[in-house]
Amino acid sequence: MAAKPRKEKTVVRSKAPSSQGRSWLRALQRAIAIAGVIVMAGVTGVFVTYLMSLPVEEIVIRGDLKHVKRDDISVIIEPRVERGFLRTDIQRISDDLERLAWIERADVRRRWPGTVLVIVSEEQPIARWGEVGYLNARGDIFYGDVLPEYQQMPQLWSDRRSPGALVERYQLLQTVLMSEEMSVAGLQQDQLGQLSAFLSNGMEVQFGDRDFAVRVSRFIRLIRGDLRNEQIAKIDLRYEQGAAVLPASEKWARASAVRSQGGSYGSN
Missing domain, CATH: 3.40.50.11690 (Cell division protein FtsQ/DivIB)
Structure with missing residues (x-):
């Protein structure tokens, strides 16, 4: 019985991209990355603008007040929160309140999403x-x-x-x-x-x-x-x-x- 002739395999080799093609690919990748950064920066800017525009919706005053009226505390705080929740200078509020005669300490905090919390401790004379x-x-x-x-x-x-x-x-x-x-x-x-x-x-x-x-x-x-x-x-x-x-x-x-x-x- 005659032997069958062997089939030879044909190997197809892909051509490596040319230097011009590689340059074009890198340029495309850079363009995509830059576009992504621009988009993220835009989204972030919009989000930050939104956050900075949030108003202070509530002022909460806590503490056992015997010598200082809550109205006197509010008069100091209210003008300081007009710029918004994140723009409010809480350290300045604390300093201003502690200048009142009977206030020993004023701990001022932000509480999300729109509350300024003020904890007042009065002086205890001995x-x-x-x-x-x-x-x-x-x-x-x-x-x-x-x-x-x-x-x-x-x-x-x-x-x-x-x-x-x-x-x-x-x-x-x-x-x-x-x-x-x-x-x-x-x-x-x-x-x-x-x-x-x-x-x-x-x-x-x-x-x-x-x-x-x-x-x-x-x-x-x-x-x-x-x-x-x-x-x-x-x-x-x-x-x-x-x-x-x-x-x-x-x-x-x-x-x-x-x-x-x-x-x-x-x-x-």
Whole structure:
């Protein structure tokens, strides 16, 4: 049987694109990429324009407000939000609100899609500063209306304008006196740094300008010991050891004598 002749395979080879074709392809790809970027930029621009045009639809004010009226807060906020939700300068609103007398902190936030949330914390006075000011627990001075409910607060004052240090001494003395059923009615510091305390029982205590904690301890030992049952008008602790004591009976006797002579009597 005769063998069949073998068929030879025909291989067709594709021609590689010419350099001119490759250049054209790269140009097309670049054109498509540029067109895509332009389209995306346009879409993004439209979207950003839309976002920037969103208005503030609601202002929410939160906080336990006793001294500041909500209307006073709104008057400050409303002109600041007219430019829109995203254009509103929330830091400026916060700064403006914190300039109000009784506002300690104003936390201003955006809440999507159109709300400005304002959380207000009021100052908490622990003492009066002079006749018209107040002090908070950090020793910061702030000024507000002289309110009747705060007239019984301790009154602090320093001619050196150093309220922070004075508040620390007030807090130390107040804490120590609690166990003696007394409290601080006033604490004053003169230009020389001399510190004088006026207590709730009418006693005046002069602590001087140094070793305050040591002299407070000496004062407590005196009123628990030798002076336990005495009525004292004034104690002067400006000594290295011991103290000078003015009994209340002597004070009133001296005051009566001065008044009978037509003069006036001071605590010095």
